[in-house]
Amino acid sequence: MPYRALLLSLVALAATADQPSKLYPPADPALAGRLPDFSFAGYRRGEAPIPSPAVTANVRDFGAKGDGTTDDTAAFRAAIDKTDAGAILIPAGRYLLTDVIDVRKPNLVLRGAGPDKTTLYFPKELEDVRPNPGQTTSGRPTSNYSWSGGFVWVRGDYGSKDLAAVAAPAKRGQRTLAVSNVDGLKLGQTIEIRQTDEPTNTLADHLYAGQADDTSKLLGRSRASLTTRLTAIDAAARTITFDRALRFDVELRWKPRVLTFAPTVTGVGIESLRFEFPRKPYLGHFTERGHNAISLTQVADCWMRDVTIDDCDSGIFARGRYCTLENVTIRSGRT
8 A cells, every 4th residue: 555545544543532543452352453552662661751861971081082084983982881871972073983882781871962063973884894694585695784783782681581381362452361370470570471483474474464475484483572561460360460451362372471571771872963874875675784873672761862864774773672762863865
């Protein structure tokens, strides 16, 4: 369906002042619609404002010049390595960076003087500095940076540990599950409910509501996941109740599990910055070699705000949980 037609269709189905869309899941799971509940989106599930930590370090104090010609990569890495928490100030200037800037610990903010004043310039491609060749599902050679990675790469681990198996099926829209045991579970705890596909891709078919094309190349690798907070635990009945409705059916053939959710990297912010890449002709899908600005990988409660990205392959890969992107502008003059 053309985007304009799709947009008009969604507008026609949108909620009125007193009548929610029929696509939104009502309380009765049997009537569940197709729109998931996004009430818990963003930093700290939308329950707290994004903070503004005080400045505790300055990249200039670690040797960064910001003159557009000096390689400031080592200075940025040193500032991150030596700063335990707070905002690392990147004053006005043009900072030349030639390798990945990793952030692998919590509660750090990279803060510029504004996207019109502080520019991070990346002349190289990720494939040049961290080779990561791959191929498409059809076997076409490409770079894995066509769909992953960034020059500012915030990454951690969700701390997933097995707590219990799900003991009975459940339908999308429900908020209670039967589990094998409730040991190690406590009220208010955030957990992950996860299930994985079988070789015949039945989970993928379910997630696509039977409308997907050929799924054979997925090879049973699809996964469905929901993080949610426990609101009730019945030890006698061995059931748990949580505050988010299931976004998908739960079936035992998909080996559903309850896991811990304890992310190691939280509270990281990237703000008031401009990212710039060389303006090169665009050669088409799956030819990208990694002019990627930002990647969030297995992190939670992070944010990006007041960020401008120019002439990238991919601007942001936000593969975290409860993260907010605010006032982000991506521009391109590539042809």
